[in-house]
Amino acid sequence: MPRLRVALVGVGGITRFYRRAYARSPLAELVALIDVDAQAALDAAHDCGVDPSRATTRFERALEDDVDAVVVNTPNHLHREQGTAVLRAGKHLLMQKPLAPTLADAEALAREARGADVVAGLYHSYLDHPLVHELRASVAAGNLGEIVHVYGRLTHRGGIAWSNDAVAGNATWRSSLAQTGGGCFIQLGVHYLQLATWISGGEPVAVRGSAANVMSPGIEGEDLATAIVRYKNGMQATVDTGWIADGEELAVAGTAATARYLDQRWWIAPGEAPREWRPPAFDDVDNPYNGHRAFLEACAGLKEIPVPLVRGLTEMRLVDAFYRSAQNGGQEAAVEAVLA
Numbered sequence: 001m002p003r004l005r006v007a008l009v010g011v012g013g014i015t016r017f018y019r020r021a022y023a024r025s026p027l028a029e030l031v032a033l034i035d036v037d038a039q040a041a042l043d044a045a046h047d048c049g050v051d052p053s054r055a056t057t058r059f060e061r062a063l064e065d066d067v068d069a070v071v072v073n074t075p076n077h078l079h080r081e082q083g084t085a086v087l088r089a090g091k092h093l094l095m096q097k098p099l100a101p102t103l104a105d106a107e108a109l110a111r112e113a114r115g116a117d118v119v120a121g122l123y124h125s126y127l128d129h130p131l132v133h134e135l136r137a138s139v140a141a142g143n144l145g146e147i148v149h150v151y152g153r154l155t156h157r158g159g160i161a162w163s164n165d166a167v168a169g170n171a172t173w174r175s176s177l178a179q180t181g182g183g184c185f186i187q188l189g190v191h192y193l194q195l196a197t198w199i200s201g202g203e204p205v206a207v208r209g210s211a212a213n214v215m216s217p218g219i220e221g222e223d224l225a226t227a228i229v230r231y232k233n234g235m236q237a238t239v240d241t242g243w244i245a246d247g248e249e250l251a252v253a254g255t256a257a258t259a260r261y262l263d264q265r266w267w268i269a270p271g272e273a274p275r276e277w278r279p280p281a282f283d284d285v286d287n288p289y290n291g292h293r294a295f296l297e298a299c300a301g302l303k304e305i306p307v308p309l310v311r312g313l314t315e316m317r318l319v320d321a322f323y324r325s326a327q328n329g330g331q332e333a334a335v336e337a338v339l340a
């Protein structure tokens with residue numbers, strides 16, 4: 001089988017953890033590493049062991065004939081424009097989360113994906129973890145009974161550093177409401193909103209939100225946020241996010257049992273001893289759940305893409321409802337089911 005010729009767009013930041021997946025995969029050949037920062041592109045080429053001539057600052061390189069698949073890893077405000085160009089050029093697309101800073105941009109990109117005759121996927125890094133799949137299967141098998149509540153908390157202290165940078169005159173896109181679409185909630189909340197909905201199989205209908213900027217004056221968005229999501233069947237999910245403290249936890253509570261993750265330990269089956277949590281590396285292409293491996297396999301026609309790009313609209317509708325509620329004193333906001 002010929003290797004898929006892959007271009008990565010935006011090769012700084014988070015790609016340091018997974019760009020080597022494309023160099024390691026037997027399904028791929030990295031033909032272009034694209035970044036507006038020429039040094040970042042060269043560093044990525046070096047890191048991936050590809051010829052430096054494949055590093056470039058030209059986005060249009062991703063649209064050329066000798067590229068089959070494109071992974072977009074740029075700041076949120078570039079996703080719609082770059083993703084649309086990739087799809088219109090007939091290339092397979094894997095888009096970083098969140099889909100876009102706004103629901104309108106996300107819908108526009110999703111429309112493009114629906115009309116395109118290529119693989120269009122969304123990268124949700126938490127789905128790399130086998131235990132998340134095991135938890136979902138356990139819920140589907142009824143081991144926890146009826147799911148009545150999901151609690152997710154994802155926090156880190158990035159906001160303090162980004163705020164300090166901005167105050168010192170080195171603002172990045174994460175300081176900008178327009179470029180990010182919000183603060184910690186759009187960036188971190190999408191992970192646990194996706195997990196709560198995907199694991200429970202529930203249909204979210206409304207959100208109450210609370211957002212504040214407590215200690216990050218250099219950032220326009222919030223650095224602390226809580227959402228309560230109400231589902232059609234009565235289930236609720238609470239998602240806490242923050243950019244000013246560290247920590248992570250997840251609890252899926254059912255009428256028969258509760259599965260928990262806390263402090264690198266998991267309990268899944270009722271009465272089971274806790275297991276240590278060892279997240280797989282994001283560039284581990286031997287992991288069958290690896291999102292980049294799955295994208296390449298889907299492009300090669302070997303299986304379905306696990307998270308179609310249009311699926312990201314669900315989180316974006318929740319994010320949009322969250323911000324509407326937070327701006328309205330926490331009044332419940334309906335989750336819009338709009339896709340023109």
Ligand SMILES: NC(=O)c1ccc[n+]([C@@H]2O[C@H](COP(=O)([O-])OP(=O)(O)OC[C@H]3O[C@@H](n4cnc5c(N)ncnc54)[C@H](O)[C@@H]3O)[C@@H](O)[C@H]2O)c1
Pocket residue numbers: 009010011012013014015034035036037040059073074075076078096097098123124125172187
């Ligand atoms: N899945 C996850 O867990 C996860 C984690 C972090 C970030 N992300 C997402 O990944 C995306 C990038 O985040 P990041 O943390 O890597 O940001 P970053 O700012 O660290 O890196 C972005 C890179 O894109 C480059 N870039 C900027 N404009 C560009 C353009 N027009 N064309 C090409 N390259 C351009 C920058 O030079 C930089 O190297 C965001 O959408 C973010 O939400 C996802």
